[in-house]
Amino acid sequence: MLSKNDVRLPALIAGLVASSLLLAACGGEASDTTPPAAPTAPAAGRAAALTVTDPWVKTADKGMSAAFGSLVNPTGADVTVVSVTTPVSPKAELHEVAGTGGMTKMRPVKGGFVVPAGGRLELKPGGFHIMLMDVKTPIRPGDRVAFTLTLKDGATVPFSALGKAFEGGNESYAPEG
Secondary structure, eight states: OOOHHHHHHHHHHHHHHHHHHHHHHHHHHHHHTSOOOOOOSSOTTOOOSOEEEEEEEEOBSSEEEEEEEEEEOOSSSOEEEEEEEBTTBSEEEEEEEEEETTEEEEEEOTTOEEEOTTOEEEEOTTSSEEEEEEEOSOBOTTOEEEEEEEETTSOEEEEEEEEEOOOOOOOEEOOOO
């Protein structure tokens, strides 16, 4: 026949084992609910879809101006810029300079700027650029001018461009249509 102690000991051991397992599980849950580190911009492990390097904008008191720099795409897919805004001008357009027979004209780029996967698109006088129409706020040398690019997927890329005096780029303008 079993004594009281013989029955209690296995129950006590089973209770201790169950308690240990429960505490271990709770300990695991606590580490799982630890808040993640604050993400950086862009999100950790994800490359920014587009960056703008060496941006600058032609100085102007009023009228037209243009912005330049390099659009860099570190991703594995093409990125398309579909529009641009800036507070210094009510109308900004994505432009190219194209020519035939020795004549060059600026015109809007249909479909936007396509920046190839893992590549770059140079915005420069005489080529692709951001055109500012009807500049309302003077742009002086050394000024910082804010811009926001909108990508085809709806994402936006803000940047600021340095105001620089530049005498070139006097192509004629050929509005779309």
